[in-house]
Amino acid sequence: MKKISFLSAAFVLLLFTNLNTQAQIKLSDIFKKVTEKTTKTSASGTPSTLEIGQGIKEALQIGVSAGADRLSVKDGFLGNLAVKILMPPEAQKVEKTLRSIGFNKLCDNVIVSLNRAAEDAATEAKPIFISAIKQMTLTDATNILLGNKDAATAYFKRVTTAQLSQKFSPIVAASLNKVNATKYYSDLTNQYNRLPLVKPVNTDLTAYVTQKAIDGLFVEVAKEELKIRDNLSSRSSTLLQKVFGYADKKKG
Missing domain, CATH: 1.20.5 (Single alpha-helices involved in coiled-coils or other helix-helix interfaces)
Structure with missing residues (x-):
């Protein structure tokens, strides 16, 4: 039982x-x-002003981080034809002349060292961009969202160029010395200036590389901006889908 x-x-x-x-x-x-x-x-409907602000900041933080990270590694500049730093314009005739008489290695050393200096400087870019994103107003965000395809890049150029230049310049100067760029460039110009009947070449190498490094950063930021505007798969969150989907409808 x-x-x-x-x-x-x-x-x-x-x-x-x-x-x-x-x-x-x-x-x-x-x-x-x-x-x-x-x-x-x-993920649908009209986003609020706050959502637009949050969405733009999220997108830009992803974009500038990716762009800065690509450039701040070895060959980030040197291996990227879109941003690779070549001889300063006034030295390109120098390069051509010296290569024609067998100074290829010296010219190559200069170009490699210029790009290494820019790669060193790029490591400092991300915090500056992130700070600019945090200070962005809701009006800035809306204007960027509904503006031209390079509206975010234009915003960064406006608010970060001076700070980037100030931050990059000493890093570039130190890096140029560290990788012997100053010495290589001095050797190159000295070799050229010894040739008869040539106009001596003098370049502010730090200012040149600093500006080219900043230009390269904005090229990469522009790529990331275009990607998130045009590529639906880059909208990795519900918020991004809603905000940029709204922008697509407004522009369509």
Whole structure:
């Protein structure tokens, strides 16, 4: 009799457990459907001004981080034809002349060292860009969202160029010395200036590399901006989908 009671109790417990599990599964399914519906709804419609501000800041932080990271590694500048730093314009004739008489290695050393200096400086770019994003007003964000495809890049040029130049200049100067760029360039110009009937060449190498490093950063930022505006797969969050989807409709 006790055995039968025990089996009955076990059966009831098993039945209850099974029903409870089924209930949990159903509740889970309901919750999933509600969540999917909420997500779908929140990714559509007109974003608030606050959402636009948050969305633009999120997008730009992703973009400038990716751009700065690409340039701040070895060959970030040297291996990227879009931003690779060549001889200063006034020294390109020097380079051509010296290469024609066998000074290829000297010319190559100068170009490599200029790009290494820019790569060193680029490591300091991200905090400056992030600071500019944090200080962005809601009006700035809306203007960027609904502006031209380079509106964010134009904003960064306006608010960060002076600070980037101030921050980069001493880093570039130190790096030029560290990688012997100053020496290589001095050797190059000295070799050229010894040639008869040539006009001596003098270049502020630090100012030149600093400006080229900043120009390169803005090239990469512009690429990232265009990517998130034109490439739907780059809109990696519900907020980005909602904000930039809204922009697409407004411009369409």
